[in-house]
Structure formats: structure tokens, C-alpha cells
Amino acid sequence: MKPDSRRRTAIPKIGIVSLGCAKALVDSERILTRLRAEGYDISGTYDGADAVIVNTCGFLDSARAESLEAIGEALAENGKVIVTGCMGVDEATIRATHPSVLAVTGPHQYQQVVNAVHAVAPPVADPLMSLVPPEGLHLTPHHYAYLKISEGCNHRCSFCIIPGIRGDLVSRPIDDVLQEAERLALAGVRELLVISQDTGAYGQDIRHAEALWRGRPVKARMTELAGALGELGMWVRLHYVYPYPHVDEVIPLMAEGKILPYLDIPFQHASPKVLRAMRRPADHEKLLERIRGWRQTCPDLAIRSTFIVGFPGETDEDFEQLLAWLEEARIDRVGCFKYENVNGAPSNALADHVEEEVKEERYNRLMEVARQVSDEMSQAKIGKVIEVIIDEVDDEGAFARSKADSPEVDGNVFLNGETDLEPGDIVRVEIDHAEDFDLWGHVVE
Incomplete structure (x- = not known):
């Protein structure tokens, strides 16, 4: 029996650096979902990727500088870089600073990004693979x-x-x-x-x-x-x-x-x-x-x-x-x-x-x-019982958020010693201590 050539073919891997706001993060998720549907793997490292996508932010000058720096880092670490996102509308500046980028597209131009990936790392289709979960791929925690x-x-x-x-x-x-x-x-x-x-x-x-x-x-x-x-x-x-x-x-x-x-x-x-x-x-x-x-x-x-x-x-x-x-x-x-x-x-x-x-x-x-x-x-919340959602658990306790706290931008609720919880659990907590934007408490039945 001849070896199955499909299984000997390396599956291309694509890395991504997502900058800017949550709206840009969703754009990155949509790009990854399309690529995964075509059989690509997602790489978490520069050296493990056949190409790297940098999804840029272009609103403030400081964000543009960060985007150019991220592109330069990706070029230095990998060499094959595709640029997309809000700063992509200023292709001239990007290419003047980094002339070796493979392609530049603007925001939510998903197909153009996928086409650029095809050019550098053609897909390897395998109908036996379960490529994409129904909800798509996400860069956020599962919960x-x-x-x-x-x-x-x-x-x-x-x-x-x-x-x-x-x-x-x-x-x-x-x-x-x-x-x-x-x-x-x-x-x-x-x-x-x-x-x-x-x-x-x-x-x-x-x-x-x-x-x-x-x-x-x-x-x-x-x-x-x-x-x-x-x-x-x-x-x-x-x-x-x-x-x-x-x-x-x-x-x-x-x-x-x-x-x-x-x-x-x-x-x-x-x-x-x-x-x-x-x-x-x-x-x-x-x-x-x-x-x-x-x-x-x-x-x-x-x-x-x-x-x-x-x-x-x-x-x-x-x-x-x-x-x-x-x-x-x-x-x-x-x-x-x-x-x-x-x-x-x-x-x-x-x-x-x-x-x-x-x-x-x-x-x-x-x-x-x-x-x-x-x-x-x-x-004013000390002594009150509130619902929280668990974000992370380690050997010292759990990190959670209240209904008043959005991830990344707001405060946290710290549950010291609560190690039996799982990310995504929603539990009732009595607040014991408060300081500035954060709360401390313990789980109650």
C-alpha cells in the first residue's frame, strides 16, 4: 500500500498579531476562521508559522507607531508578513518603513487577506479533517x-x-x-x-x-x-x-x-x-x-x-x-x-x-x-452578595468579574482560596473588601 500523500504533506501554519480594539479582534477571528476552514493550522509562535498576519490599528499616531513596530518585529522573527487592519489604508507609509511586507489590505477585507495567504502558503485540503467548529475560531477565552x-x-x-x-x-x-x-x-x-x-x-x-x-x-x-x-x-x-x-x-x-x-x-x-x-x-x-x-x-x-x-x-x-x-x-x-x-x-x-x-x-x-x-x-458593595463570572483559576484562588466589569478594561473580583472553580462558572459571591476598581470576596451558596 502506498503511503497516503495527503498525510505526508505539511499543513501550513499561519500566525497572527492582533492590535487595537475589540472590533479589530473580531476581524482577526474571522480571518482565522476562514483560514482554518481551508485546512490551515494556527501558529502561536513566529518561527512555527509559514507567514504572519499583522492586524494593525491606525487611529492614533501612537497606535500607528505600535503597528509599525509590530510589523518590524514580525519581519525580523519570521520574514513573511501580511499587513491588514485600519493602518492598511495608508499602504505608502507601511511600505516606506517596511518595503518587504508581502501584502497590505485595509480593515475587514477578509478575502484579500486570505488571497495573500494563498500566495505565500497554498492550502492543503483534507476532507477527513474537522476544520472549524460551528461557532468559528476565537482569540478570547472559551467562556x-x-x-x-x-x-x-x-x-x-x-x-x-x-x-x-x-x-x-x-x-x-x-x-x-x-x-x-x-x-x-x-x-x-x-x-x-x-x-x-x-x-x-x-x-x-x-x-x-x-x-x-x-x-x-x-x-x-x-x-x-x-x-x-x-x-x-x-x-x-x-x-x-x-x-x-x-x-x-x-x-x-x-x-x-x-x-x-x-x-x-x-x-x-x-x-x-x-x-x-x-x-x-x-x-x-x-x-x-x-x-x-x-x-x-x-x-x-x-x-x-x-x-x-x-x-x-x-x-x-x-x-x-x-x-x-x-x-x-x-x-x-x-x-x-x-x-x-x-x-x-x-x-x-x-x-x-x-x-x-x-x-x-x-x-x-x-x-x-x-x-x-x-x-x-x-x-458600598462590601457585605453584599453579587454574581460574578470566573475568568481564571490558579493555585491561590480565582480571578472573576462582576456584572459591572467588562474584560480587559474594567475591574476584577478576587476570590482568594477558591481553587475548585472553572473559567466560565457564574457564582454568587459575598464582598469582603473593596479598593478602587477591584473587589475581594468569597463564594456563598
């Missing part, structure tokens, strides 16, 4: 996954070039979204993180679309989608939600326990003058009223937001107004960025750019206010 519901954005914020990179809003068909979510639930995913560039705008471009879901029609709107996802038995967490009026409709779903009481809203600032310069909604006094109303409906609501300090023209008065608003709004989880020019952004041309040392001082002051607010809210 949580990102669900991207749309691409692009219709906003034109003066500091942002995302619409120029990823285009205007394009919502995924609602039946595709629901089917993917159901596959993830069947695969054992316990937490679903809903993401897009503008989650609240989902369906605005496909207003009359709907899907038949569990015997009833579900319209392509964020609120109806959230309600349908809440029927799958997973934690459902909403990210990147602009404060549209219809966001009020999702708060009762949180109060009823259908989705997590968590809203990630990029407020960016509180000074009307700065917000107008940013081309953002400028009525933050009205937002305070809405936040109070949300918390009356859903007392457990946790709000996460990001802010920019040092925006061109931001005065001491503007910054003090931001601090006062932050203290009054009682934002649970805060991220902050020091403004920097982005190539092609209209804000570059604004007058009165803020000195770097002033940006640094304002950043530190804002984060200290955020820490104090979060610490006060954390202290």
Missing part, C-alpha cells in the same frame, strides 16, 4: 466572545478618522447576528460582548429588516436585538452605545435581568464648548437627568465611559466643568485619553492646542477623581 453587529460609523467627530477608514454604518443582517449568537451559546459561551463602532445606531440603515426569532418577528433595532439576545441564557453586555433617545428603552431590559445592567457610552467631555468643537452632542446637563432616570429604573446600572483631556481650545474652566460633571454623574468605570493629533482629522487644524504637560496634569487629575468615585461605589 466569552465578542459579537460585532455592524461596521463603520455615520458620525463625523472632529478628532476621529474611523469613517474614512471603515466607512459609513453598515449593519449586519439581524438573522445573521442572531444565528451567530445562538451558535456561540450552544458552544458554551457564557458572556456575549456586543460591539460595533456605534452599537446604538444598529439597524438605522436597514430600518425595515427583521428576522423570525423563536416564532416572532424581531426588527433590526438595538433594543429589539438586545431583547432577543437576552433570551439565550448568556450574560449580554453592550459596548460603544451613543446616548440616542432610544437607549432609554434598553434600561428596563437591564432592570428585568434580560441583559447586563452595563452601558458603555463614550461621553468624551462635558463642556458644551469643547463638545461642539468635537462635533459631539453638547447637552450634558440633560444627560445628567437621563442618567438619574436610568438609575431609578435600574439601580444596579454600571456606566462605563471614556473622556478626552487636552482637546484643542480646552481651558481650565472647561476642564473643571468636566471634573464637576464626572463627580455628579458618578460614572462607575472611566477611561481617559490625552488628545493627540490624528493624521487627517479636522481637529488638527483647530486653534489653541494644549501643551503636553498640561494634558498630563489634567489626565492625572481626572483619573484621580474617577478613582475616588469608583472607590466610593465599590465600598
Whole structure:
């Protein structure tokens, strides 16, 4: 009997470096899923890969520098590099710095990336292999996954070039979204993180679309989608939600326990003058009223937001107004960025750019206010029993997150001595100690 030539043929392996936000991570997962479906293996090392894909970030200059550095490292360690992602729209800069890259594509150009892989490492098909699980391949732990519901954005914020990179809003068909979510639930995913560039705008471009879901029609709107996802038995967490009026409709779903009481809203600032310069909604006094109303409906609501300090023209008065608003709004989880020019952004041309040392001082002051607010809210949880999801377990205990904590960006709940748990377990915990953004506790029955 002759040897089976298919089994003697080496299966090509592809490595990937994924930079930037969770939306880029989903792009990486989709690329890997397509490659795995064609028989490729995924390599976790440079030297074990036949080629390396670098999925870049191109929003801030610091992110572009990190992307160029990652490309250079991949070239030095492997030599065969395919570049994709947001910085891929600036192919000239990439090739000027790294002329030996094999191919450059922009964001969510999955087939072009796969074609580039074919050129350097042709696939070896084997129909006997079970190539791809129904839920696809993921770069996250098995118990949580990102669900991207749309691409692009219709906003034109003066500091942002995302619409120029990823285009205007394009919502995924609602039946595709629901089917993917159901596959993830069947695969054992316990937490679903809903993401897009503008989650609240989902369906605005496909207003009359709907899907038949569990015997009833579900319209392509964020609120109806959230309600349908809440029927799958997973934690459902909403990210990147602009404060549209219809966001009020999702708060009762949180109060009823259908989705997590968590809203990630990029407020960016509180000074009307700065917000107008940013081309953002400028009525933050009205937002305070809405936040109070949300918390009356859903007392457990946790709000996460990001802010920019040092925006061109931001005065001491503007910054003090931001601090006062932050203290009054009682934002649970805060991220902050020091403004920097982005190539092609209209804000570059604004007058009165803020000195770097002033940006640094304002950043530190804002984060200290955020820490104090979060610490006060954390202290109030001592003695309470809450549900947490387990992320990691070692010989000293477990690392978990509460419903108020998204992975990577928020706090943790530490369970010292709890070694009999598994990642993905959802357990009830009594809080014993709190500090800043983190909690400590023990499992209760």
C-alpha cells in the first residue's frame, strides 16, 4: 500500500498579531476562521508559522507607531508578513518603513487577506479533517466572545478618522447576528460582548429588516436585538452605545435581568464648548437627568465611559466643568485619553492646542477623581452578595468579574482560596473588601 500523500504533506501554519480594539479582534477571528476552514493550522509562535498576519490599528499616531513596530518585529522573527487592519489604508507609509511586507489590505477585507495567504502558503485540503467548529475560531477565552453587529460609523467627530477608514454604518443582517449568537451559546459561551463602532445606531440603515426569532418577528433595532439576545441564557453586555433617545428603552431590559445592567457610552467631555468643537452632542446637563432616570429604573446600572483631556481650545474652566460633571454623574468605570493629533482629522487644524504637560496634569487629575468615585461605589458593595463570572483559576484562588466589569478594561473580583472553580462558572459571591476598581470576596451558596 502506498503511503497516503495527503498525510505526508505539511499543513501550513499561519500566525497572527492582533492590535487595537475589540472590533479589530473580531476581524482577526474571522480571518482565522476562514483560514482554518481551508485546512490551515494556527501558529502561536513566529518561527512555527509559514507567514504572519499583522492586524494593525491606525487611529492614533501612537497606535500607528505600535503597528509599525509590530510589523518590524514580525519581519525580523519570521520574514513573511501580511499587513491588514485600519493602518492598511495608508499602504505608502507601511511600505516606506517596511518595503518587504508581502501584502497590505485595509480593515475587514477578509478575502484579500486570505488571497495573500494563498500566495505565500497554498492550502492543503483534507476532507477527513474537522476544520472549524460551528461557532468559528476565537482569540478570547472559551467562556466569552465578542459579537460585532455592524461596521463603520455615520458620525463625523472632529478628532476621529474611523469613517474614512471603515466607512459609513453598515449593519449586519439581524438573522445573521442572531444565528451567530445562538451558535456561540450552544458552544458554551457564557458572556456575549456586543460591539460595533456605534452599537446604538444598529439597524438605522436597514430600518425595515427583521428576522423570525423563536416564532416572532424581531426588527433590526438595538433594543429589539438586545431583547432577543437576552433570551439565550448568556450574560449580554453592550459596548460603544451613543446616548440616542432610544437607549432609554434598553434600561428596563437591564432592570428585568434580560441583559447586563452595563452601558458603555463614550461621553468624551462635558463642556458644551469643547463638545461642539468635537462635533459631539453638547447637552450634558440633560444627560445628567437621563442618567438619574436610568438609575431609578435600574439601580444596579454600571456606566462605563471614556473622556478626552487636552482637546484643542480646552481651558481650565472647561476642564473643571468636566471634573464637576464626572463627580455628579458618578460614572462607575472611566477611561481617559490625552488628545493627540490624528493624521487627517479636522481637529488638527483647530486653534489653541494644549501643551503636553498640561494634558498630563489634567489626565492625572481626572483619573484621580474617577478613582475616588469608583472607590466610593465599590465600598458600598462590601457585605453584599453579587454574581460574578470566573475568568481564571490558579493555585491561590480565582480571578472573576462582576456584572459591572467588562474584560480587559474594567475591574476584577478576587476570590482568594477558591481553587475548585472553572473559567466560565457564574457564582454568587459575598464582598469582603473593596479598593478602587477591584473587589475581594468569597463564594456563598
